[in-house]
Amino acid sequence: MRPGWACRPHAHPLPTFTSGARIVIPNQTYVSPTERRRRFRARLKTGRTIWVPGVYDGLSARLAEQAGAEAIILAGFAVSASLLGEADAEIYTMTEVRSILRHMVNVTTVPVMADGDNGFGNALSVIRTVQEYEAAGATSITIEDQAAPKRCPMIIARPALVPFAEAVGKIKAAVDARRDPETVIVARTDSLDLNEAIDRACAYVEAGADVIKPIWDDIDSLEKSRKLLQACQRPLSISIVEYIEEKFTIEQMEEVAAIATVPVGPITAVAKTLQQTFDTILQKKYLSRSDIARMPVKDFKKVIGFEQIEAYERQYLPPE
Structure with a gap:
């Protein structure tokens, strides 16, 4: 800080953040x-x-x-x-x-x-x-x-x-x-x-x-x-x-x-499943009326890291 300068008082109180270790994806550590x-x-x-x-x-x-x-x-x-x-x-x-x-x-x-x-x-x-x-x-x-x-x-x-x-x-x-x-x-x-x-x-x-x-x-x-x-x-x-x-x-x-x-195998498998899924939506409207295998939404949320996002929110966002 330059001589004679002083921080102005904050117009609003600073939020209190939770202290803690670095947050990572659940069950996953960083590997360089x-x-x-x-x-x-x-x-x-x-x-x-x-x-x-x-x-x-x-x-x-x-x-x-x-x-x-x-x-x-x-x-x-x-x-x-x-x-x-x-x-x-x-x-x-x-x-x-x-x-x-x-x-x-x-x-x-x-x-x-x-x-x-x-x-x-x-x-x-x-x-x-x-x-x-x-x-x-x-x-x-x-x-x-x-x-x-x-x-x-x-x-x-x-x-x-x-x-x-x-x-x-x-x-x-x-x-x-x-x-x-x-x-x-x-x-x-x-x-x-x-x-x-x-x-x-x-x-x-x-x-x-x-x-x-x-x-x-x-x-x-x-x-x-x-x-x-x-x-x-x-x-x-x-x-x-x-x-x-x-x-x-x-x-x-x-x-x-x-x-x-x-x-090639994985993407062709995905393409076939997507093709069947879109056909079902357009013909039967509800996927539950088909035998297409699907991951439950709660499991899919875990796969894509919702737990990490929620941890970030608790760590860094001010309480509502």
Whole structure:
């Protein structure tokens, strides 16, 4: 306070606030992004497959953790479908994904894997993508070698890839861009040719990638993964989609996958339930006249943290 100055008396009495420790979500403690990254790396070293469900917003992230997920993944397919209602053709922006990622990190304590697509441009764009995702709390960031605009393998049979040297440069840029050395860089190759995939994966490893993510779509996927794993000597991340479940056992997938992500299943299940729910509302009006499974409102309030909000109100709002 400057000499000669004095505080004026308050026109109104100050409210009395309840003292107490920092309030957190019930049964949940804060875990920093760096600590999540350390835990994720330590878990990878155990050699046991990490099964990672795909999420797309704060609610799905909460529910996945509450179900016991060790980690969750924000996948581009689900983002495009849920946020835009559009097919995965990279028509969303990096900042839109970053915003969703930040919400997920804020309401969870588990590692959050993030899909960085092709970095949303060249190596310079990769640098910004990695640093923005990292600042938002991502545990791992996946950068792929598809040409822009990227196309989901579920949409196009053979996506175009950027040239070899450019792809390696983008992975090197991702590795060098991270400010936290614990951040995990996942290098994805969409090459369907085994020899090319091995060449690219080994070069990505040499550039500093921590995990390799191949994308296969044929009956030889398992054998290709075995050969790729042997060649690159890095953990593999495998996306579990319908054709994988139809052709290979869980044991076979766990043989090659250090990380088994399920990016599409959760949102397609939600879409089916929503479709049935809306049909019922329009046809029968009352949902109670259907057999659609619903969470009681009192339970849903707990899921989304009403207890925390009420605690905040008691702590910080003046009594009425």
